[in-house]
Amino acid sequence: MLGEKHRQNRDTWQRRRVECITQSREHHSDLSRRSDVKILIGVCGIGQGHITRQSVIAELLLERGHTLSFLTYGPGVETLKARFPDSLVLPVYVPWVACGPDGLRFMETVRRSGWRAIPGILRDLSLIRRFRQSEPFDLCISDYEPVTARVAYATRTPLITLDQQSKLLGFETSPIGELSRKEERARLGLFFPKATKRIALSYFRVNAAPDHRFRVELRPPMVRSEIQNDDQETRPEHTLVYLSNYGSDSFVHLPDLVASLATMPNRRFTIFDSLGRRCEAPLNVVFEEIDREFFPKVLADSDSVISTAGFNLISECVAAEVPIMTIPLATYDQHLCSRTVETLRIGMGLKETRSPTPGELAAFVQQISNARHSMRTNPDVLKPSPTSTRKLIDEIEAVAKPFQDRG
Incomplete structure (x- = not known):
């Protein structure tokens, strides 16, 4: 089932991507011939979303001839070293910064880090000093990684914050229960007090008043080229399940989840667990290792997804027009994402961190066709496209020193 159909889909997407890249190169051919723009990209190392997103951006910047x-x-x-063997990848130390509804919690941050933080802090200072003494970068980009911002400040280099969290800095989104944007806003304000440009990627329009203290621009998300919409009206009755974790524990008791899945014997489920867990399962449930190449193929073979409410996978589902049931982890960002899945009618968003019940699973399956229609037609859904991707890379380049100097 993953044979000729998916090869055709992949070939179609690759042709579109080549067209986008060709147009971009023609548009910037004169600039690219005259400069080798040096770009430093900082990537949050927690989870896969930041790395996946910045890998897409990095590949396109490399195709335009820049040095990263x-x-x-x-x-x-290790992930970035494997994906970009010809680029310099350096480790940095980032302490866990405790925040709450009242903002930054300094003493709790100190207690969590303790003396263990000192070697890492000294290493970061040495790295920043090294960059100050070497040839400067033309541009710094940070996806929720604060040391890159400190390098930009120290070397007076333009800084772009390019992530999905910044919409919580730039828009006054409403609280959800006891959770609010204040915690994330305090952390973002601490990490990135200044930026030349702030870009927040979003699969939805933020219907909230802007926070005028921080100007944040929304752009459609960027997804890897392997994620595509095959435009088929019918797909196999197959659901991809992705279980992320928060801290050292997963969000759901695996046997409970599998028991719920077993109540739908005519539907297949493929489970990817970030902790690599397994348990006894019926014939319609299989477990797979998380693999960068295999995962998009399974997504293309699915009519639905059940997952934590992570931004990146929801964005990929929107791009592939695959409805999703989201289970939020204990963060405001995940609860916001889960709520928007519900309000946009592109799936079902649970309100608690738990396994879905058999009744909720049945209701979600009944909504699949309508949810896919909403993904196609809802004007508040921001979908990635080759054109939006090219424009975003153009924006990034325009901030770099050599491009600014040419006016």
């Missing part, structure tokens, strides 16, 4: 270096931490170091 990366700062990241945690699993992001």
